[in-house]
Amino acid sequence: MGITQLQVKELAKECGFEIVGIASALPSGDLARFEQWRAAGMAGEMGYMTDRRGDIRADPRNLLPEARTMLCVGKLYNRRPPSRHKHSASGRISRYARGHDYHDVLRKSLENLVAHIRQHHNEPFQYRICVDTAPLLERSYARAAGLGWIGKNTCLINQQQGSWFFLGELLLSIPLETDTPVPSRCGTCTRCIDACPTQALVPVKAGEFALDARLCISYLTIEKRGEIDPGLATQMENHIFGCDICQEVCPWNRRAPFAVDDSAPEPVTDLERLSGLTEDEFRTLFRRSPVWRTRYQGFLRNVATALGNSHNPRLQEPLRKLAFHADPVVARAASSAIAHFATPTSEAPTHALASE
DSSP states (O other), rough: OOHHHHHHHHHHHHOOOOOEEEEESSSOTTTTHHHHHHHHTTTTTOOSSSSSTTTHOOOOTOOOOTTEEEEEEEOOOOOOOOOOTTTTSSSSEEEGGGSSSSHHHHHHHHHHHHHHHHHHHOSSOOOOEEEESSSOHHHHHHHTTOOOOOOSSSOEBBBOOOOOOOEEEEEESSOOOOOOOOOOOOOOOOHHHHHHHTTEEEEEETEEEEEEEOOOOOHHTOOOOSSSOHHHHHTTTTEEEEEOHHHHHHHGGGOOOOOOOOSOOOOBHHHHHHHHHOOOHHHHHHHSSSSGHOOOOHHHHHHHHHHHHHTTTTHHHHHHHHTTTHHHHHHHHHHHHHHHHOOOOOOOOHHHHSOO
């Protein structure tokens, strides 16, 4: 006798996933919408969104031909935010990046789940674990699996858990009963749209919004390489990796539970200390953190921008030092931030503003 839907869900909960649902491993109905978003240029410089793996995006069976079902799981990462003013001497790191690297955490939990399924399923089966490693439209499948609805901030929102959770997928050759999607419960609320400093959430049709990554603080501080447009940089406040504003203002996150495993130490966020990091020190602090993705150059660029946006006189000196940094992107970001600081003693070195 094969394993049942209920058994799989119970095993997933035992493996630490707070949210579980099952969808069919058929092509997503949201593919056309994704292609429109991509064609509009809203993916920015994210090449992995526009690469040749579109066949997998179009049909997950191109990733696992034997796939019958897709198990979608959610694992909470919500952590209490530090009680700091947005113009303090500390930078802000997105909640998801303040813990252990989620790729490792989710993959280990899904591998554990596969081992449990083997113990309860008496026939051989094929599987494929996906944790940001395949171009699946994971929010669309998670919605189909009943995990939640896609909000106006484009995050997946669960009525009980909010939106502070990671998504993972397990493609299975085992046929299982699928779940029913839940309707959107955003209603007429526009708090996320109104709160976005850069107006990155743009309307696409009545009641539906898309994220223009080119304007998103998360994209700018994580995925964007090179220089950031000064007009956007001045709106980034003290964000040095990611942004949670559109989730923080969401009413469905008002009572969102915190992650059970909150053992990861808080990352270093002191802007003055971070401004003086060497590349080796950056590696030591963030090699096993999602922050590593922004790379040393991008991270110091973000720190320089946050220093300028702080308007804290005490932070002028570390900002001036960054304006003479060997990396031209960092140096120009610091010089631009000094100009934004707008104080009589803040003079940007002309070489830092010169083109390469």
